[in-house]
Amino acid sequence: MLSEEFVSAICGAPLSSNTAIAKDVGIYCHALSPTYSVKSTFKKNSAPPRCLAVSETHVFAAQHEKAYVHVYSRIRGNQEAFVAFPERIRCLTLIGDVLVLGTAEGRVMLWETCTGRLVSTPARHVQAVSCVVATPYHILTGSDDSDIHVWSLPQLLELDSTAEHEPERTLSNHRAAITSLSASPSVSVDTNFCVSASKDKSCIIWNYQTGDVLRTLLFPSSPLCLSLDSSSRAICVSCEDGSLYLTELFGEAPLLGPQSEDSATVVQVSSPFGATQQDVGPASCLALSYDGTTLITGHPKGQLLKWDVANNKTPLELASLNAAVTNLVFVSPFPTAKATKTVNIVKPNQAERNYTFTAQLESRLDGDSRFDSLLNTPGFLQETLESAIAALEQQPVAESGSEQELRKQNEELWEIINEQKALQKQTLQRYVEAKARHS
Template sequence: MLTGSLIAATLTVNAPSQHLAASLKDVGVFQYDIQPQTTLRTGFKKSSTNPRCLAVSRAHIYAAQATKAVVHVYSRQKGNLEATVPFPDRIHSVAFAEAAQVLILGTDDGKLVLWEVGTGRITTSSASHLQAVTQLRVTPDNDLILSGSPDTTVQIWSLSQLLSFSSSAHSYSGEASNVPINTFENHRNPITALSCGNSRSSTNFAVSAAADSTCHIWQIQSCQILRTVLLPAAPMCIAIDPADRAAYLGDESGSISHIDLIELGQSTVTSGESGRLTDIGKQKQWTTSSNAGSMHCLDVSYDGTYLVSGHTHGDLLRWDVAKHKVMSDVSKLGQPISNVQILRPEGLPEATPVSFDIVEVTKPRLEFAAQSDSGSTNIPATYKLHASLRGKRQSETNAVALAMTTDGWPSSILDAAVDAVSRSGADSQSQVPKSTLRQAETLKTENEQLKRNLAAHKEAELQRMERSLQRMARREDIDLDRRKAYHQAIKNGADRKTANGAMLEVEAASQRERDQLDADSDAEAFPDAMDVG
């Protein structure tokens, strides 16, 4: 049975509600089970967050506090406050890149701060926004970051470039790696809501809304507007259907505007100065009969059948997408609900059979940014990942789950299909054309050859990795010899100048070997094509 749950966070502005239990009066982050029935699973205390200041990973909840420049890190497994992490600037938005295990923070001075929670490394972008970064979104493939601001722009960043170890904050192309790769600047008023679709970055789209009630739907790669929609009120939050069929926008009145993306793409539109224009009016606005207040957060379920919204009067509402109305009141929390996120249902096959969890976060370590001598790879010697492997190996996964979670067709299914075609041809030689039998035999031969090629490539890659590890170990030994020479000289009574001289002598003696190690590394960086035929 699938178990559906969500996490909601509040902004503390009122006295605790009388109807809440005493144990929940100091709780600021709540986890509810909503399928098969609605129950409170756990609560996390001492938190007050603004909208868009909550991010959830497999193992942790990250809550940027509203009144101070700190992030509370809660362990989902232990159900407690694991760490309180301070930052130099006030935080206005957060997002989490699951594949990279990186927390992205939007700061008051228009920068992005990236915290690798498994290593403690911190990187910072340029101040490309003129005002605070109030909107953050990571594309589903963890390739790009979208950031929005009251300065009316949406900046597009490459996550890999921002995390690059390249020296002087430049990439191999010579361009700065901590600046946006593109900018969407078609809004004329402050950005109030931002989201993106669920496809790959090269074909994905974004939906951004502004304070003048305009909503742009645009292609991320080219920043080209696909549609401009006029809404009845200024949106404050956006949720995109998991199959990219619709966009849902919550506004200050507590209503939801429904944009049917398929219908919008097929409809006749008028040309406006900001692109193709559509006015949906109030006929596609869903309202609630209760006085729930403004809607600050909205999320859609994994199957697109219901929405969950959070309101300023503390109402956590569940909406039926098919009926366009409220299904039930999940809870009344007594404080403005600032963030809500529906979690992946428990019981679905994992998208990646083998992965890892950051069981305990590593607090930011600023010494990584201060290290200038990091070898030929620019990676500090103290850079370490603290993680726990999780999940099953592919060999332990059933065929159905493997087919659902593998890119392309698994080799086991291809083998079974080829064998089935071969057996079918052998059993009915008179009924199957000879051309079909030849094609089946050719396919089987090509499949076997592909397996041999992949095995040879894997073996060669393992050997290359082994050589690389040996070179790394030798570099560490050489560096250890340098430090030993320095400390031995100090131990023998020499001053620091003499000790430095002893260290430089050892370094000069090993220069030729280090040059050869670097040359070997460079030679294998782009290996020649391997002949495995």
């Protein structure tokens, strides 16, 4: 069975003097399946919402109302570094080896953890950056000023750039502060979309590369946090009144795609998937498992609840952390194919201009790569020819719909041509007969 792990973070003082709970623990690493357990913990942390990021080797946690980020090593199981920044950090996310941070002054900072390079943008938001999310080529930042900026990641990381950093576009349909953002991992301009939640009691689905509003979802109360499942087919939303909503994007009445109704731009969402008890409080953070069947929610009273999305049963309490749970992040169960591994992070430094890449190689350098084999072999490799032949053999024999339509049109055209030829021959024969009679 594939194991599933997630990381949680708490913020604030302990809720009770329970001696059974370890003191000074701020981050918990949990195993969800096959059986639930707490695998490891990290101390000295107080991370507010949207201030936790997890990689294969490290955990990054921004501190409440401070300009600090604590870095923990998952390999060694201890705190590796204490990193200071010029401004207070309000949110952060991780893309590859780059940590993206949103500040209380409305800036975006990018820290290359393998080189120490730090890139900072001007304060393009007039208020604090409340949430940030990254895709393979873009960064999206939401703010208390109700705007969402879309940034080009390659432009932000460009070396020797003298121009001031500007967002590609601004999404500005919300009327209140942005509380949460989530984006699909697609890289196509036609299928790229993100979902934003706001205190104006709405969630908007955007095509962030074009700036178009695809759908607007209205809720009875303000959304606190949201999450897209791993396949981007459903949105899970937690609201202030304690309700949880699960909205399918491609269900029987799809909100997106060619079968959706373009006229219904605004959709009222009124049927909750579940609701928490008043003594538990609304979910301040949530995360969906990679198979989309399990939902984990964290609450201000310290509870971690497990919801069965498929059967919609009564939630199961996994643990009580004795402090407000503010962050939940699922760890990907699929290993990423990377040539390097970050063992020790390099602290940010804006004064440097020459940087050294520090990482551990994950593969041998003396072995021939596939490119080397293709380059040094006269003609084509035997395995390349065999794979090409196998691909041709697997091609479908049946004609597609367009080919059948084209064949039908050709047959009709030949029928018309043959009729014209017969008519021309008959006319010419009558002309010859008439001329013979007159002569």
